[in-house]
Amino acid sequence: MEYGMPSPTMKSYFQYSSVFTKIGFGAGFITNLFLIYLTVFHVKKIVGTYKLMVISFAIMGIVFAGWELVSKPFIHNYDKAVIYFSLADGNFTFFQFSIAFYSFIYMIILSFIAVQFVYRYLSVFHPKLAQKFDGYGVFGWLGYPIIPGILYSAPMYVYCQPDEYSDDFVRQEMLSNYELAIGDVPRFALVSYNADGTLR
Known part of the structure; x- marks a missing residue:
């Protein structure tokens, strides 16, 4: 950067982030x-359950990347706090829900990777057990990742609602790092301790 040039604002970095998100989605x-x-249409060696898993995983990837464009999520760690917020403009409640839903999809994808690992392991070492993934069993294994997704996102949505203490705790941090007024941002805040060090 040349001497005398104004330093880029955080807003310009958000614009870069938005561009990279769009490129990533595309x-x-x-x-x-x-x-x-x-x-x-072309792969003949992948059939049945595993074929459905590959297709489902690809669809999840598209949905996840697309929802990131909608929710514009960011996470910031500060001292004893974690703030999970959205840079999207619009309805506060919708975008707060959108970042919770984004975390839901994220956990579904991670859980689905575990399901694929278990399926591959069973296919190699215990083929008879792997048959439990076939037929109607595939719906159980495809549906299983929803459980960790709910266990991850629902408590956050219920227990990490912003309050006056959490907003005050991160207000200056958000202003100095992101040039954002905390009250205007759809967010979840996790501040684990009170000012006296007791658990909240």
Whole structure:
């Protein structure tokens, strides 16, 4: 940066982040669509349950990247606090829900990776057990990741609602780092301790 030039504001960094998010969504959308196309029409060795898992995982990737465009989530750790907020403009309640839903999708994807690992392990070492993934069993295994998703996002939505103490705790941090007034931002705040060090 040249001497005398004004330093870029945090808002300009958010714009860069938004551009990269859009590029990521576009690349992920094209790649996952291509993967679905190949899996459905050209790959002959992947059949049955695993084929459905590959297609489902690709769809989850598209939904996750697309929802990131909608919710514009950010997480900031500060001292004894974690603030999870959205940079989206619009209805406060909707965008607060949107970042909770984003975390829900995130956990579903992580859980689904675990399901795929278990399926592959069973396919190699215990083929008879792997057959439990076939038929109607596939719905159980595809539905299982919803449970960790709910266990991850619902408590956050219920217990991490912003309050006066949490807002006061992170107000200056948000203003100095992001140039954002905390009251205007859809957010969840986790401040674990009171000022006297007791658990909240």
